[in-house]
Amino acid sequence: MGKKNIKGISTIVLHTANHDNDNFSHTTPIYATSTFTFSSADEGMARFKGDDKTRLYTRWGNPTFNVAEKTIEALEARGLTNESGAPLEVKALLHSSGQAAISTLFFSNLSAGDCLISHYSLYGGSQELMQKVLNEAGVKIILIDIHNEDLLLETIKGNPTTKLIHLETPANPTLQCVDIEAVCKIARAHGIKVSVDNTLATPYLQQPFALGADYVFHSATKFLNGHGSALNGVLVGKDLEFMNTKVWKWHALLGGNSNAFDAYLLIQGMKTLELRMEKHCSNAKKVAHLLQQHPAIKHVNYTGFTDHPHHAIASKQMKEHAPLISFELKGGIDAGKKFIDAVAICTRAVSLGTVDTLVSHPASMTHMSIPKEEREKYGITDGLIRMSVGIENIEDLEEDITQALAKAQA
Numbered sequence: 001m002g003k004k005n006i007k008g009i010s011t012i013v014l015h016t017a018n019h020d021n022d023n024f025s026h027t028t029p030i031y032a033t034s035t036f037t038f039s040s041a042d043e044g045m046a047r048f049k050g051d052d053k054t055r056l057y058t059r060w061g062n063p064t065f066n067v068a069e070k071t072i073e074a075l076e077a078r079g080l081t082n083e084s085g086a087p088l089e090v091k092a093l094l095h096s097s098g099q100a101a102i103s104t105l106f107f108s109n110l111s112a113g114d115c116l117i118s119h120y121s122l123y124g125g126s127q128e129l130m131q132k133v134l135n136e137a138g139v140k141i142i143l144i145d146i147h148n149e150d151l152l153l154e155t156i157k158g159n160p161t162t163k164l165i166h167l168e169t170p171a172n173p174t175l176q177c178v179d180i181e182a183v184c185k186i187a188r189a190h191g192i193k194v195s196v197d198n199t200l201a202t203p204y205l206q207q208p209f210a211l212g213a214d215y216v217f218h219s220a221t222k223f224l225n226g227h228g229s230a231l232n233g234v235l236v237g238k239d240l241e242f243m244n245t246k247v248w249k250w251h252a253l254l255g256g257n258s259n260a261f262d263a264y265l266l267i268q269g270m271k272t273l274e275l276r277m278e279k280h281c282s283n284a285k286k287v288a289h290l291l292q293q294h295p296a297i298k299h300v301n302y303t304g305f306t307d308h309p310h311h312a313i314a315s316k317q318m319k320e321h322a323p324l325i326s327f328e329l330k331g332g333i334d335a336g337k338k339f340i341d342a343v344a345i346c347t348r349a350v351s352l353g354t355v356d357t358l359v360s361h362p363a364s365m366t367h368m369s370i371p372k373e374e375r376e377k378y379g380i381t382d383g384l385i386r387m388s389v390g391i392e393n394i395e396d397l398e399e400d401i402t403q404a405l406a407k408a409q410a
Contacts, residue, residue, distance in 0.1 A: 017070040075203035091243035098219025100256030101233030108250040112138025121171040168197035173386040177310035184212030222353030225269040230262035284323035284389035332383035342404035352388030
C-alpha cells in the first residue's frame with residue numbers, strides 16, 4: 001500500500017509527508033531560515049532553473065511549508081480522480097493568512113476590466129477586499145443571490161468579461177450554503193473558473209473539487225490548525241501548470257508567505273483534524289437544539305435543522321453539518337451583550353475553529369466594515385451572536401450557555 005493510496009483523513013495527515021526529511025526526524029523539522037545554501041555555483045543555478053522552490057529563499061518556499069502543503073493537497077484530493085480516471089493531483093500554496101491566500105487567488109486570476117461574481121453572504125474581510133481593493137484596481141464586483149440560477153445566467157451573459165465566481169459555503173456567520181455543483185456546471189459552460197472558501201467545512205466535511213471547483217481556499221488559522229496558535233492560509237488549485245507559474249509568481253511577489261513556525265503548528269494541528277471535527281460537530285448539534293428550544297432565543301442559524309433554508313444543499317454536499325452557529329436573542333443587542341458578558345466557559349473572542357468555544361458579535365466585530373443596511377439585508381443583524389462550538393464536555397458547555405441565557409433575560 002503506497003502513500004498515494006491512503007484514504008482515511010487521520011492516516012493522510014499523519015503519514016502523507018510528515019517523515020519526509022533528510023535527518024530522519026519523527027516530526028517535521030522547523031526550517032527557521034531565510035535562505036538556503038548551495039554546494040556550488042552550478043547547484044545554485046540548477047535550483048533556480050528547477051521546479052522545486054522550497055530550498056531557495058523562504059519567501060518562495062520552505063521545506064516546512066512543503067509538508068503542510070502536501071498534507072492539504074492529499075486531504076482535498078482524497079479519493080478523487082481526474083478526467084482520465086487517474087488520481088487527482090492538485091497544488092497547494094501556503095500563505096501567512098487566509099487574507100493573503102485569497103489575495104493571491106484574486107490577483108492571479110483577475111485584471112482590470114475583468115468581472116468577479118460572488119454570492120452576497122461573505123466573510124467581512126473577503127467582501128471588503130473585493131469592494132475596496134479589487135474594485136479600485138478596475139475589477140468589476142457583482143454580489144448577487146447565486147441560488148437564483150436564472151439571475152446567475154443573466155449576470156454572466158450581461159458581463160462577458162467574468163473570469164471567476166467565488167463561493168463561501170457555508171458562509172460566515174449566516175450559514176448560508178450554495179450548491180457548488182450547480183454553480184460549477186453553469187460556470188464551466190461559459191468558460192469561467194470557480195473558487196470555494198472551504199474554511200468552515202474543511203476537507204473533513206466537504207470536498208469542492210469533487211463538485212467541480214477549480215480552486216479551494218482556506219483560512220487555515222481556523223479548523224485546520226484548530227488551536228488558535230498560528231495564522232495561516234492556503235490556496236489549492238487543479239491546474240498544476242497555472243498554479244506553478246502565474247499563481248506561484250503572484251504569491252511570491254505579494255509576499256504573503258507563511259513562516260516555518262506557523263507552518264509547523266499547522267502541521268501538528270492537522271494531525272487531530274478528524275478527531276476534533278467529530279467532536280465539534282457532535283457538540284454543535286446538541287448546542288443548536290438547546291438554543292432552538294430555549295424561550296430566550298428568537299432564532300437560530302444551523303444547517304442541521306430541516307427548516308434551515310439551505311438544509312438540503314448542506315446535506316447533499318457535506319458529510320455532516322458545520323460546527324458554527326449564529327443566533328439572536330429576544331431583546332436584541334442588549335440581551336446579546338449580556339449573554340456574551342455572562343459566559344464563563346465559552347471564550348469571548350473573534351475567529352473560529354479552535355478547540356474551545358468562541359462567542360462574538362459580528363455586527364460590531366468581524367463585519368463592522370460592512371454598512372448596516374447591507375449586512376442586515378444579508379441576515380447579519382445588530383443582535384446576531386456567532387458561536388464556534390468547541391470540543392469541551394457537552395454538559396459543561398450546556399450548563400454555561402443556559403446560565404448565560406438566564407442572565408441575559410434578567
